[in-house]
Amino acid sequence: MRPQKLFTLIFVKKNKEILLGHKTRGLGKGLWNGFGGKVENETLLNCAKRELYEECSLLAENLNHLGVVKYEVVDEDVDHIVHVFTCTKYTGTEQRSEEMDPIRWFNFKDVPYEKMWPCAKKWWPYMLSDKYFSVHCIYNDGNIISNNVLGHGSINHVFSELSL
Numbered sequence: 001m002r003p004q005k006l007f008t009l010i011f012v013k014k015n016k017e018i019l020l021g022h023k024t025r026g027l028g029k030g031l032w033n034g035f036g037g038k039v040e041n042e043t044l045l046n047c048a049k050r051e052l053y054e055e056c057s058l059l060a061e062n063l064n065h066l067g068v069v070k071y072e073v074v075d076e077d078v079d080h081i082v083h084v085f086t087c088t089k090y091t092g093t094e095q096r097s098e099e100m101d102p103i104r105w106f107n108f109k110d111v112p113y114e115k116m117w118p119c120a121k122k123w124w125p126y127m128l129s130d131k132y133f134s135v136h137c138i139y140n141d142g143n144i145i146s147n148n149v150l151g152h153g154s155i156n157h158v159f160s161e162l163s164l
């Protein structure tokens with residue numbers, strides 16, 4: 001198996017709106033995305049809570065593990081495994097951060113797909129409608145050369161589909 005780096009990605013939802021941030025640095029700079037980052041010496045859930053708090057000041061009261069995106073980049077030897085969560089209960093008031101600025105709510109119908117990672121368009125419909133999903137996306141020079149998106153009946157199926 002190729003070496004893997006683990007990440008979390010969290011989407012906060014409220015009344016058919018989703019909270020996104022404009023990334024100011026690093027991976028995905030200049031693109032809109034949910035909140036998240038590298039898993040450090042912690043559980044996936046704790047990473048998700050920590051990243052959400054660090055990047056937009058919200059404290060998650062629930063986190064639903066909905067899917068996993070496996071990103072392979074040609075010429076890079078580490079795959080990125082991104083665990084996707086949604087959050088519908090939280091405390092605090094959303095605030096921009098150094099890493100996500102500005103942040104704003106988008107109606108599900110007005111998601112800015114053209115200013116996001118190219119493969120988002122394929123799997124977001126699952127995430128927006130709370131369906132379990134797995135994605136295996138292969139990039140070469142920023143272009144998608146293969147993108148396999150599947151819906152599943154449970155998170156266990158997601159794991160077995162990606163051999164995690």
Ligand SMILES: CNc1ncnc2c1ncn2[C@@H]1O[C@H](COP(=O)(O)OP(=O)(O)OP(=O)(O)O)[C@@H](O)[C@H]1O
Nearest residue numbers: 007008009026027028035036037038071080082117
């Ligand atoms: C082709 N590969 C990828 N395509 C699209 N999205 C990817 C990704 N690989 C990781 N992601 C997500 O992009 C954010 C990066 O976070 P990133 O800034 O690197 O992490 P973290 O906040 O720990 O970094 P700092 O060290 O604090 O700067 C994070 O939400 C993560 O889930």
